[in-house]
Amino acid sequence: MSAPTPDTNAGMPLVHAVNVMKAFDGNQVLKGIDLDVRKGQVICLLGPSGSGKTTFLRCINQLETIDGGRIWVDGDLMGYEDRGGTLHELNNRAIAAQRRDIGMVFQKFNLFPHKTALENIMEAPIQVKGENKAEARERALTLLDRVGLQDKPSAYPAQLSGGQQQRVAIARALAMQPKLMLFDEPTSALDPELVGEVLAVMRELANEGMTMIVVTHEMSFAREVADEVVFMDGGVVVEQGDPKSVINNPQHARTKSFLRRMQSEHHAVEHVPESLRDAVIAETHHLHDIPASNSDPDETE
Amino acid sequence: MSLTPSTDRPGLIEARPVRHPGRWVAIAVIAVLTAMLANLIFTNGAFNWPFVFQAMVQSPVLHGLYIGTLLTTALSMIVGVSGGVLMAVMRLSPNPVLSGVAWTFTWFFRGIPRLVLLTTMGALGVLFKKGLDLGIPFDWKIMELLGMDGTLRFASLNANELFAGLFGAVLGLGLSEAAYMAEIARAGILSVDKGQAEAAQALGMNSGKTMLRIVLPQAMRVIVPPTGNEAIAMVKDTSLLIALPLIDELFFQLSSIGSRTYKVFPSFVAATIWYLLVTSVLMVGQFYLERHFGRGFGQKAPKNKRFARSAGMGGA
Numbered sequence: 001m002s003a004p005t006p007d008t009n010a011g012m013p014l015v016h017a018v019n020v021m022k023a024f025d026g027n028q029v030l031k032g033i034d035l036d037v038r039k040g041q042v043i044c045l046l047g048p049s050g051s052g053k054t055t056f057l058r059c060i061n062q063l064e065t066i067d068g069g070r071i072w073v074d075g076d077l078m079g080y081e082d083r084g085g086t087l088h089e090l091n092n093r094a095i096a097a098q099r100r101d102i103g104m105v106f107q108k109f110n111l112f113p114h115k116t117a118l119e120n121i122m123e124a125p126i127q128v129k130g131e132n133k134a135e136a137r138e139r140a141l142t143l144l145d146r147v148g149l150q151d152k153p154s155a156y157p158a159q160l161s162g163g164q165q166q167r168v169a170i171a172r173a174l175a176m177q178p179k180l181m182l183f184d185e186p187t188s189a190l191d192p193e194l195v196g197e198v199l200a201v202m203r204e205l206a207n208e209g210m211t212m213i214v215v216t217h218e219m220s221f222a223r224e225v226a227d228e229v230v231f232m233d234g235g236v237v238v239e240q241g242d243p244k245s246v247i248n249n250p251q252h253a254r255t256k257s258f259l260r261r262m263q264s265e266h267h268a269v270e271h272v273p274e275s276l277r278d279a280v281i282a283e284t285h286h287l288h289d290i291p292a293s294n295s296d297p298d299e300t301e
Numbered sequence: 302m303s304l305t306p307s308t309d310r311p312g313l314i315e316a317r318p319v320r321h322p323g324r325w326v327a328i329a330v331i332a333v334l335t336a337m338l339a340n341l342i343f344t345n346g347a348f349n350w351p352f353v354f355q356a357m358v359q360s361p362v363l364h365g366l367y368i369g370t371l372l373t374t375a376l377s378m379i380v381g382v383s384g385g386v387l388m389a390v391m392r393l394s395p396n397p398v399l400s401g402v403a404w405t406f407t408w409f410f411r412g413i414p415r416l417v418l419l420t421t422m423g424a425l426g427v428l429f430k431k432g433l434d435l436g437i438p439f440d441w442k443i444m445e446l447l448g449m450d451g452t453l454r455f456a457s458l459n460a461n462e463l464f465a466g467l468f469g470a471v472l473g474l475g476l477s478e479a480a481y482m483a484e485i486a487r488a489g490i491l492s493v494d495k496g497q498a499e500a501a502q503a504l505g506m507n508s509g510k511t512m513l514r515i516v517l518p519q520a521m522r523v524i525v526p527p528t529g530n531e532a533i534a535m536v537k538d539t540s541l542l543i544a545l546p547l548i549d550e551l552f553f554q555l556s557s558i559g560s561r562t563y564k565v566f567p568s569f570v571a572a573t574i575w576y577l578l579v580t581s582v583l584m585v586g587q588f589y590l591e592r593h594f595g596r597g598f599g600q601k602a603p604k605n606k607r608f609a610r611s612a613g614m615g616g617a
């Protein structure tokens with residue numbers, strides 16, 4: 001093992017979050033999150049509703065301020081400048097500059113509805129980076145091509161399906177040539193038949209070496225694409241590691257019960273009467289390779 | 302597939318439409334009322350139609366229409382809309398000084414009736430009896446501190462003429478309008494989903510650009526329809542300008558023709574027709590503005606060339 005080289009950008013992971021804490025008027029949502037993401041890694045964040053996954057992502061690109069801990073992205077301390085041990089808040093301009101290198105994809109797409117697909121993608125490169133229009137347009141068209149929407153440059157978001165909108169949103173984030181992409185449940189607002197097209201784009205992005213933090217409930221995506229899975233609950237990281245071992249062989253009770261619930265949600269167990277629920281869950285485990293217990297002899301992956 | 306009706310399957314529908322006897326009664330009543338009104342308008346000599354049309358095109362009347370009604374409305378709405386949007390943005394700012402200033406502004410100008418505001422505005426000259434000078438504030442004090450004589454002023458204006466003229470009219474009506482527009486613009490800004498500003502910020506846009514390029518254009522969809530009402534109200538409120546007193550104004554000119562010629566009623570009819578014509582033109586303008594800012598929102602999107610082409614390509 002080579003000795004770590006602390007305090008230099010070269011030795012630091014692309015994202016280095018230490019003891020991140022966040023409360024919303026007294027409600028402690030993040031209780032000291034530690035997370036390192038190396039360049040080119042894909043991290044999937046899993047966890048039950050309300051566990052703080054969205055909040056953590058929003059803290060990374062400063063849509064929320066943090067109360068405690070530190071977040072570095074590519075060696076830059078987010079939101080503050082450390083001058084001889086004293087933290088000074090960054091002004092809005094400096095914060096905007098830090099956000100430029102971090103792409104974010106939202107659950108509800110948040111495309112600009114008054115702009116066409118192409119204009120959505122060109123907006124930030126022109127307005128933020130001051131690129132010239134022709135150049136930005138050229139790259140926007142390439143990006144549309146990359147997400148499979150080369151025939152929709154002048155469609156307004158309202159004229160696109162959810163899956164198409166989300167692909168435009170990914171292209172829009174990529175147009176800023178970010179070092180890091182954050183995805184907050186990018187497919188959970190989509191009809192089931194549209195999920196695949198968005199995941200395919202993300203998979204390709206991961207293969208091209210993009211560093212990504214993905215909050216998702218898509219277990220197969222996590223298992224196949226993630227380099228590491230992080231399971232959060234109640235504002236802490238409960239378990240993390242290799243996706244196959246965490247998903248197929250969870251160590252903690254909370255992870256186990258979450259994964260079991262995930263599996264049953266696939267079969268809309270919430271609409272099943274309480275008395276039948278266990279039976280349905282048991283059935284589910286025969287149909288899927290996610291075990292209810294620690295190990296499953298059939299597992300051959 | 303065949304269009305020939307077969308005996309066993311029902312064919313084309315040829316049903317008797319539902320009768321609407323109520324409609325026929327209403328049409329009859331309205332027809333009678335309309336006939337009565339037409340009879341009144343065309344046979345009652347008090348209307349004096351030849352005089353009405355003559356009065357409408359008198360040159361002082363046309364001058365009053367251009368200056369007092371159209372120009373003042375346009376300038377006051379420009380002051381009102383830009384001031385109102387500025388006040389709304391300030392009001393929503395996290396900076397307590399800015400939002401306090403905006404609140405106070407709205408409180409002050411919304412609370413004063415326009416007639417009272419214009420009358421007071423016309424009398425503001427009394428504050429600046431020696432004229433209104435443009436220059437560096439407290440220049441006499443600065444020069445005194447520097448141990449020099451003289452002042453730092455570039456121009457001197459007659460305050461009486463200033464406030465009782467077009468400037469006073471636009472200032473008074475514009476600021477009053479800004480107070481109303483501030484509330485309209487604030488509602489518009491708040492109607493835009495918070496995710497829009499977040500998406501812009503996540504792309505690294507600063508808050509000014511986020512507001513100008515992302516939030517305000519979407520807020521316009523909510524802001525434009527009530528602004529059309531405001532513009533129409535403004536046209537009508539220019540008839541208050543005599544309070545300044547600004548005499549280059551449509552209603553004042555027509556009513557003075559009325560009192561000079563003892564044909565008061567036809568003069569008022571002439572004014573009525575002018576106001577209706579102007580407000581009708583504004584309504585057409587509002588239609589096009591609403592269509593412009595409806596871009597990308599459902600069927601309201603304009604069918605411009607780019608849009609038509611994409612729809613063709615996408616087969617949508």
Ligand SMILES: Nc1ncnc2c1ncn2[C@@H]1O[C@H](COP(=O)(O)OP(=O)(O)OP(=O)(O)O)[C@@H](O)[C@H]1O
Binds near residue numbers: 025047
């Ligand atoms: N702006 C806010 N103000 C107050 N409370 C908030 C705010 N945002 C989030 N919370 C609270 O923080 C907690 C964590 O929310 P968060 O959205 O991060 O969870 P999540 O893990 O993303 O859940 P989900 O899977 O449902 O998206 C929740 O209890 C939520 O109510």
Ligand SMILES: [Mg+2]
Binds near residue numbers: 053054055184185
């Ligand atoms: Mg969430």
